[in-house]
Amino acid sequence: MSKSSPSLQRPSWNWKRNWQLHLMLVPAVLLILLFAYLPMGGLVMAFQNYKPWLGFTTSDWVGLDNFRKLFDQPDSLQIIWNTLVIAVLKIVAGLVVPFVFALLLNEVRRTVFKRTIQTIVYLPHFLSWVILGGILIDMLSVEGGMVNRALQTIFGIKPIFFLGDGDWFRATVVISHVWKEFGFSTIVFLAALSGINPALYEAGVVDGANRWKQTLYITIPALMPITIVLATLSLGNILNAGFDQIFNLYNTMVYDKGDIIDTFVYRTAMVQGEMGFGTAVGMFKSLIGMVLIIISYRLAYVWGNYRIF
Template sequence: MSNQSIQTRNLQVKEEKKLDKIIRTFKREKHIWMICIPIIIWVLVFAYYPMYGMLIAFFHYTPGKSIFACDWAGLFYFKQFFSAPEFFNVLRNTLAISGLNLLFGFPAPIILALLINEISSKYFKKTIQTVSYLPYFISWVVTASLIYTFLSTDGLLPVILQKFGLLHREISFLGEGKYFWTIITSANIWKTIGYSSILYLSAIAGIDKELYSAAEVDGVNRFGKVWHITLPGIRGTIIVLLILQIGSILNAGFEQQLLLGSPQTREYWDVIDTYAYRYGIQLGRYSYGMVVGLFKSVIGLTLVFLTNRLSKKFFDISVM
């Protein structure tokens, strides 16, 4: 028998063994799979089937007509998007806002979770947790109203600054673009810091308490226990959430920009999502809007795989 025939036979045997293993696993876990069937169907229908609509990015789509009945456009709308005068400004704003959220917003709930964990009074701890969670459940419409009340020309902050002599003229912080990134980042942190800390608090709760007792015997202070026990204990959670947040780095927000932005500050708040909404929905250029959304999705998916690969290589932790 030739070497090629032997190799072919070995490959067939390996494939058969792999198939047998899959069948045995399925039979062993058939009850779990039966429970998962409704969820799988839901994901296929509502998450994967709508992806068929991405094809309109490659057609001159007309509403009411079948996609394949429309004229083929190829990469026409992609070229149009990448050569648009607003492209680099929109990309800059998206990366700037997302980068600030990543730089300041990502560590904020970790720090809050560590601080809450160090509170010994159960009543005070629950009060702090409740107060920090509440902003997450406030809609952006209400949040924007509060921010306008606080930062408008006759708002609370300008009035206080003028009383203390720190501001010598009337100023509208929301009317000047140079303040927008700071305002939107602060608002995002305020809304999400408490809710995002829940996962870290859950991870901290799973750390073996005997490690803290052993550290006390060795004379380790509070900061030392946080640095050498708590943080390493939640490292896996931190890395997984970091991978997911890097993957969504082009999701810089939508409602907050539309509600807090104005024509004077569009140069600073117009991001990929608002750009896609304006051109794709308001102007009815559905193919062009789909190209913008598809661009964001492809970059996000690429970043998830890249970050996941690096994490697996250096930390042996990954999401897949």
């Protein structure tokens, strides 16, 4: 019997020849095991009345009581609702603003000006919310804040309690998040724009299409596949409303509109010491997020023909 073609044979790993490449993976694998998989053993606290001085082995086992407590508390539904509202607003605004900005930036013909604008809008992404939180607290202060002084001087508007009123707090969180991240998110849309065949625009010019019609019938349809992919993949983050941002901006006056699952878990587990209950809330969020990620990847494959494995 003749030997099978080399292309049909199962590839074999040559460990001796590629040992350097595999060695380079060791630190990354160790970090993932240490910080991603090893801590999963702590999920047992969700089923215990965990006490640090008793440990995992001797803390009282309570079964699903911590999960029942999550839904029995009057604030639980409001916290889940706050998380969904803020996360959805961030996702929608985080798609629309970079989409529109990429279209506008694509019309700029002066390369120097275009690159300057790109650099300016990218910079906030690299600043932490610890820094930006302090800046926003000073800028939005009722007394002496730059924004309120400008509104009062120019428009005669009374000072607005941006970080003390629940409705204004949500708007402030969403707008500041978009301001920080839209420049970095624009990179994806600019990359998609660079892949559009120039012949399409040339054909449009021949047919008498102006810049607006070229944008409407060529540019926007070309961006829709990547937009659909990003929108569907964002479903996996529907319960991630941004702990670091809200933790640095919120206060007791906006708990009714600004408290989210992550900040609630922090206060419950780390401040009040109810680590079992805090772990149960975090586990509930993680399970819902896992289901949403699976659904979002399936939708991205069906609607946008996108898959990672």
